[in-house]
Amino acid sequence: MPELPEVEVVRSGLDPAVTGAAIHGVEVFDRRSLKRHSPVEGDFERLLQGRTVLGAVRRGKFLWFPLSESPQSGPQALVAHLGMSGQVLLRTPGFEEAGLLRIRLHIEHPQHGEFWVNFVDQRIFGSMAVDRLVPTLDGAPAGFAGTARTAAALVPSQVAHIARDPLDPAFDERAFFAALARKRTGIKRALLDQTLVSGIGNIYADEALWAARLHYEHPADRLSRPRARGLLAEVRLVLEKALAEGGTSFDAQYVNVNGASGYFSHSLNAYGQQGKPCARCGTPLVREQFMNRGSHLCPHCQRRPRARPVAPVE
DNA sequence: CCTCACACCTGGGTGC
DNA sequence: TGCACCCAGGTGTGAG
Numbered sequence: 001m002p003e004l005p006e007v008e009v010v011r012s013g014l015d016p017a018v019t020g021a022a023i024h025g026v027e028v029f030d031r032r033s034l035k036r037h038s039p040v041e042g043d044f045e046r047l048l049q050g051r052t053v054l055g056a057v058r059r060g061k062f063l064w065f066p067l068s069e070s071p072q073s074g075p076q077a078l079v080a081h082l083g084m085s086g087q088v089l090l091r092t093p094g095f096e097e098a099g100l101l102r103i104r105l106h107i108e109h110p111q112h113g114e115f116w117v118n119f120v121d122q123r124i125f126g127s128m129a130v131d132r133l134v135p136t137l138d139g140a141p142a143g144f145a146g147t148a149r150t151a152a153a154l155v156p157s158q159v160a161h162i163a164r165d166p167l168d169p170a171f172d173e174r175a176f177f178a179a180l181a182r183k184r185t186g187i188k189r190a191l192l193d194q195t196l197v198s199g200i201g202n203i204y205a206d207e208a209l210w211a212a213r214l215h216y217e218h219p220a221d222r223l224s225r226p227r228a229r230g231l232l233a234e235v236r237l238v239l240e241k242a243l244a245e246g247g248t249s250f251d252a253q254y255v256n257v258n259g260a261s262g263y264f265s266h267s268l269n270a271y272g273q274q275g276k277p278c279a280r281c282g283t284p285l286v287r288e289q290f291m292n293r294g295s296h297l298c299p300h301c302q303r304r305p306r307a308r309p310v311a312p313v314e
Numbered sequence: 315c316c317t318c319a320c321a322c323c324t325g326g327g328t329g330c
Numbered sequence: 331t332g333c334a335c336c337c338a339g340g341t342g343t344g345a346g
Contacts, residue, residue: 123323
């Protein structure tokens with residue numbers, strides 16, 4: 001559920017408190033939350049002990065914190081993915097966490113003092129890991145590090161296959177359109193494919209498709225270039241709008257992506273709106289099963305495309 | 315190579 | 331009240 005806007009809210013909230021802070025303690029309460037940590041890198045707790053956090057970077061839904069170099073290793077970062085239900089919470093030491101606490105970092109910032117960074121995750125789809133940083137293929141900054149900071153052109157190895165997100169200045173539109181034109185699948189599946197474009201999840205996919213008046217099964221390779229451009233514009237609009245709404249109501253010192261507060265539900269036009277009238281035409285919106293998840297759409301504005309002609313069999 | 319179904323998880327909700 | 335069941339969906343994997 002946390003998609004690009006929610007993860008960015010977490011990144012921007014953590015950034016001032018963790019950048020420059022030293023990690024002086026690590027507690028792992030559930031090893032399952034380390035499923036993305038490769039033992040080849042070394043022991044998770046030992047790798048973090050004594051390192052200084054150099055920043056907070058995001059690409060799509062992936063978040064990482066570059067670490068000061070240790071003598072034994074090349075550049076590394078602490079990687080976090082929130083999965084479905086993950087939260088990274090900045091807490092005053094001693095705070096009793098109500099949710100399912102999986103990992104706790106003890107950090108000390110030269111100006112702001114001591115904090116706990118609590119990784120809470122009900123469903124354990126999220127995780128933390130220490131990963132090595134590798135150069136980006138295009139040489140551009142690896143992700144978004146805040147308006148005042150430029151990310152290095154180094155990306156965690158496990159994030160290297162993730163496409164840039166559509167708000168990244170280095171997002172390659174030409175490559176994206178070309179990739180879309182090669183996809184023999186429905187447009188929603190393509191939007192959710194993080195190797196094509198990252199940061200979009202079920203909620204904002206439905207919102208962008210509604211705005212672009214596209215059915216989720218519209219073949220990606222049969223989208224005209226203008227319609228593909230229009231869709232990308234709607235994706236950006238939806239993400240930026242959510243970002244603007246989420247970025248304001250919130251104390252930068254204390255990060256809380258707690259459930260509903262992060263989901264801007266008041267401004268949704270499609271997701272979860274089944275039964276309500278379409279904001280454009282008044283037709284009741286419907287919810288359908290697609291890809292084992294809910295898809296919300298207007299049956300009038302978003303017509304199912306006619307079936308692809310069956311390929312002749314030799 | 316590509317596409318797609320499925321496993322991974324558990325609190326909260328529903329129906330009996 | 332209790333309990334079995336179902337649902338939410340991001341990502342990695344492996345089948346075909």
